[in-house]
Amino acid sequence: MDFSDQQVERYARHILLPQVGGVGQAKLLGAKVLVVGAGGLGSPVLMYLAAAGVGTLGIVDDDVVDLSNLQRQILHTTGRIGTSKVESAREAIKSINPDIKVIAHQVRLNADNVMELISAYDLVADGTDNFATRFLINDACYFAKKPLISAAILRFDGQIATFKSFPGGDPEGPCYRCLFREPPPPGQIPSCSEAGVLGALCGTVGSLQATEVLKEILDIGESLSGHLLVYDALEVEFRRIKIKRDPGCPLCGDKPTITDLSVHQAKDSEAKDG
Numbered sequence: 220m221d222f223s224d225q226q227v228e229r230y231a232r233h234i235l236l237p238q239v240g241g242v243g244q245a246k247l248l249g250a251k252v253l254v255v256g257a258g259g260l261g262s263p264v265l266m267y268l269a270a271a272g273v274g275t276l277g278i279v280d281d282d283v284v285d286l287s288n289l290q291r292q293i294l295h296t297t298g299r300i301g302t303s304k305v306e307s308a309r310e311a312i313k314s315i316n317p318d319i320k321v322i323a324h325q326v327r328l329n330a331d332n333v334m335e336l337i338s339a340y341d342l343v344a345d346g347t348d349n350f351a352t353r354f355l356i357n358d359a360c361y362f363a364k365k366p367l368i369s370a371a372i373l374r375f376d377g378q379i380a381t382f383k384s385f386p387g388g389d390p391e392g393p394c395y396r397c398l399f400r401e402p403p404p405p406g407q408i409p410s411c412s413e414a415g416v417l418g419a420l421c422g423t424v425g426s427l428q429a430t431e432v433l434k435e436i437l438d439i440g441e442s443l444s445g446h447l448l449v450y451d452a453l454e455v456e457f458r459r460i461k462i463k464r465d466p467g468c469p470l471c472g473d474k475p476t477i478t479d480l481s482v483h484q485a486k487d488s489e490a491k492d493g
Contacts, residue, residue: 220245224423229316229475230272238439244272248437251275253340255328255356257304258282259416260346261371262294263425264432268344269312271433276312277340280304281327291418294306296331313338328352330483342366344432348410350402355483357395361385361470362479366435369395370428373409375417375452377424381431381443384464384471392444396477397465 222230222241226248231245233239250273254261257280268276282304284295293303299307305323312321322337328347332419333355343365345356355371360367366383384394427448434440447460469476 220248226272226318231339232272239437243437243439246436247272247433248274250342251277251340252342252344252348252432252436253277253279253337254344255352256346256348256467257292257294257308258288258346258348259291259372259411259418259421260425260428261308261344262292263422264344264346264429265294265308265312265414267426267429268432269316269319271429272316273319273433275322275340276313277322277324277336278305278308279324279326279328279336280308281325291416291421292471298322307432315388315480328355330480334363334480335421337363337365338367342368342432342435344428345369346428348412350399350408351483353395354399354402354478357382358477358480361394364388367395367430368428370424372416372420373411373423374414375420377420377427377450377452379424379427379431379434379443379448379450380446380462383442383444389444393462393464393465394468394471396470397468397472398447398462400469420450423449423452 230244233244234241252268252273255266257278265276268299279315284299284302284304286300288295294311303325305325309321309323314318326332337359343360345353345367347353357367364385364387368381370379382394383389384392431443445462447462449458466473
């Protein structure tokens with residue numbers, strides 16, 4: 220593709236990289252990434268993907284900006300308290316890179332809308348803060364054959380992994396259910412709102428997550444598929460743990476028992492009934 224003079228200047232440091240160059244930058248400009256969650260992780264992910272020139276960014280979040288968010292959710296500002304997070308994120312992204320197409324999905328992700336939402340994107344970045352949604356995104360990405368870059372944070376710890384165990388992706392790689400078979404019982408593992416999180420940790424982990432998204436789009440370096448990267452901020456320690464595909468996995472195993480999203484629809488129904 221032909222770059223404008225402004226694009227050449229904006230993306231000059233990318234174009235200088237032999238692993239990126241003009242061809243790679245064109246890939247980024249043509250890519251479509253869905254980021255689920257415009258909070259602590261979604262903030263740095265969206266900002267760095269916008270700065271990198273990822274052409275289309277979809278954002279899923281049904282929440283509004285609250286004062287308690289601002290300690291870590293750097294997309295948002297004091298002046299946008301009470302604004303929907305997707306619209307606040309859109310404003311921040313446009314101020315970074317006005318050429319980026321931003322699609323705001325102000326909805327709560329569920330089994331009824333997840334497949335339609337992710338179908339228009341090349342890959343998904345999960346920055347959510349609850350297990351039920353993480354499992355839903357994993358299962359939907361598997362069925363839709365979309366690479367998933369997932370991250371999580373709590374207190375002083377973070378973790379990142381890439382999942383693309385679907386046919387045509389990395390058939391030897393695991394999915395999220397190979398790592399965690401089922402969501403833990405409600406209340407067993409506290410959320411950030413219950414246990415706290417160091418604000419700057421979100422930037423560290425979210426930046427790493429954005430890097431893995433860019434690598435997947437550019438098809439460069441070594442994918443995190445098959446590994447879990449764990450960061451302990453207090454001990455300044457990174458650990459890379461190998462994860463194998465589980466032949467007994469109910470989703471991607473040899474004899475899957477989860478063949479569609481009906482398991483999540485049932486849980487949604489139970490939650491509504493309760």
